[in-house]
Each structure stands twice: as C-alpha cells, then as structure tokens.
Amino acid sequence: MQIKLFLNQFRQKILLSICLCLTGTSVLAADLSNYLRPGEIPQPDNNRMTTHRVELGKMLFFDPRLSGSNWISCGTCHNPGLGWSDGLPTAIGHGQKILHRATPTILNTAYQPLQLWDGRARSLEKQALGPIEDEGEMAQNIHKSNDRSRNLIDELKVFKGYRDAFEAAYPGEGISKKTIAKALSNFERTIVSSDAPFDRWIKGEKQAMSKSALRGFKLFEGKANCSKCHSNFNFTDNGFHNIGLEDATDSGRYAIRKVKILIGAFKTPTLRDIALTAPYMHNGAYSTLEEVIEHYNIGGISRENLSPNIKKLNLTKGEKANLVAFLKSLTGEATPFIYPILPVE
C-alpha cells in the first residue's frame, strides 16, 4: 500500500516537474500531454487513406461540376487560402443565396466524431453528400434525375479521367453516391493542422511562445474557463453548448436532439488556425478575436438557456490581450497547397 502511494506521488511530481520545465514558469501544473497530436489520423476500416483515394477526393472537392450550377465546388466555401473556410459571416450558396450559418473550417475535421454545427452527420462519409444535394448550397441531383445535365453520376462518367480515378481508388465499385462520399472523406481527412508555436512549445521549445501567450494559456485553463469546452489536441470537447449569442431563429443542436439544454447549442469549434478563420461563431457574429474574448468576458449577450460554463469573467485589458496572444499561437505554419488538375476528357 505504501509502495503504491509512493509511486503515485512520484508520478505526480514527475508530471509537475515536466510541466514547470516546459513552461519555464511556476504557473501551470496541468497534464499537457492532452494537447499532443494523436499518433494517427482517425479513419474508418472501410475507407482507409490511400494515394489514389486522396487524389480522387481532391479532384472532386475542387470540381465545380459537383454543383447543380457547375459553378460552386466544396472548395468555394472551404477555401484552403482562408483557413478552409470562406471569410464570410455566413455562407453564400446556390443562386447567391445567403445562408444562415457560417462555413465551418474543415481543418482537423477527421478528429471530430460528429460533423456540422449541429452534429447531425455521424461521420465524414455521411456528411459529404449533404451540401452537394442541399437546395440552398450546391443544389445538385446526384442521381435519379431525368435531366442528364443535372445528374452528377452521369456527368462524371463522361470523363475518362474520372472513370480511371474511381477505378484506381475503389476497384470494381464504380462511380456512385457511396464512392463519391468515400473519396471526398478520404481527402478531407488529410486536411490537418501543421505545428503551431503552441505545439513547438509543448514539445520543449521554450522560446516558441511569447510571455504574453503563456500568460494567456494560464488564463485559458483557469480564470477564463475556455478549456472547459476547448480541450485536448483539437481544442474542442466535440460537445454542444449555448454560448449566449443573439440568434432567435436557429435552434441549433435542439433540432437533432430535443433536450432543453440544446436549444441554441452548437458544436464547439476547433481553435486550430483560429487566426485564419474569421469571422467567428456559428453565425459569424464577430470579426475579430478581441470581440470574441469580450463576448465571453461579459458572460454572453443572451441569457436564455445559457450554458452553465458561461459566466462573467472580469478580465482586465491585459488579460484579454494575453488570451488573444495565446489564441494566435495556435495557428500553424502556412503550408503551400497545390490545386488539382480536373478531368476534361
């Protein structure tokens, strides 16, 4: 019994020492290993990543012919140059229609068990076709249409480049709803964050983060209460919270699960590459990180069905600046992205 107690205490001291060594301060004692990148990108057994599948998915993702208008691709809204989002408060869909939710980044979406702001898709494969078929978004008939020009599967079959690419990626399975969804998902799983200053710091590079950002991290885990929801490597609990935004028209997760706490609740977004993905929140309410911090500082605007995690923070001006500095330390090195050449014959 005494040996077990000793080992436990030893383990705790070692952990604390590592933390203190890493931080270079005496302010943090959390288990920082929670923030380390998982060993492998999560992927289902029936759609493991291969080069052919990723290449096919990449072509489909950036091909505007996937939309009914032949003008909007997945990459129109999920733009790699804009943090895999669109820089708009809320998305613009088919026929220039302004939609009511912001385009979420698809960065690190492989790590999220539920997809979309309300979590209605239980996998990337189940999500992939939703925006293509949605009348407000890409307005495409994938099949079962008499109008050949608006039947995606027939449109794709015209091109030898696609026929060959599907056969290489999914031999014998053909071009179908299922293989289109699997290829898109396969590519989306490759969109992962690069190492940010925070990652380098956690691995021991003491100068990777500024003192202001380190103070921000302490606030993030403590007084500001951020890590209650923005936790682990991807800085999300993959949960749903009503954070007190004024949005009377969108019931959020409640539309999927009729539980009171979910009225006005939306999925906790990742904070990875946060500096690149403004505007923020599910309705694009805030243009800057400073505005976001102020929202939480006052405990949200609307008190109706507010998450119990949201409370007034009474942050000083300096503390708010430190939090912003920390958030910016979560943005990784920019990596060049090469667009695919699309089949034309």
Place this chain on the structure above:
Amino acid sequence: MKQKYLINIMFISLTMIFTTAVAEEHVIDQRDKSFQLAGGKIEAITVKVGDTIRFKNEDPFFHNIFSLSDLKTFDLGSFPKGQSKTVTFDKAGLAEVECAIHPEMYMEVSVQ
C-alpha cells in the same frame, strides 16, 4: 370493515417493504467523458425492473444525462462535478442514455 381496512394497509406496506428490499441502486460515474461502473468504461448495463441508476458526475465540467427512449424519457438537466441524480427504471425494455453536451457518451440500459 375495520379489520379489512387494516389488512389492506398491511398488505400495501409489506409490498412496499419487499419492493424496496429487492430494488438495487447502481452508481454510474461520468468520468473522462464516458460512463463508468466501478472504474471501468461501460456501454451497456442490465438492471431489474424497479432498480435505480445514480448518475454521478466525476468530470470537472457539466454533464446533462438524458434519454428519449420510449421505455423511459428523462432529462436530468446539467449538473457539475460531485453531484448526482437518479432515475428509476420501472418497466422492462431497452433505454438509450446519452449526455446531451457530449454525445459520444452513450450507453444502453436493459431493464429485465
């Protein structure tokens, strides 16, 4: 008449005592965003009709346990670490129990 009344009272009391004696309370912890029984993660539990499950939050954040199953519909509301709430399963069947905040927390309660 009075004697019959007393017999009825005794019968009801004995029934209540008997039911209380056989009904069990099962404590299910919410820890690391999972349901746990005696320190181990579980995704299913079998209980008897009349048994109670005490859902106890051991995580440093709120949970909100609910079920929308036909067998038993309940919403325990959100509660913080250290607090617990109970649900009695009074009919046989299957109930799906989840956390509204953290949907990866899911378990089935088989009531026999």
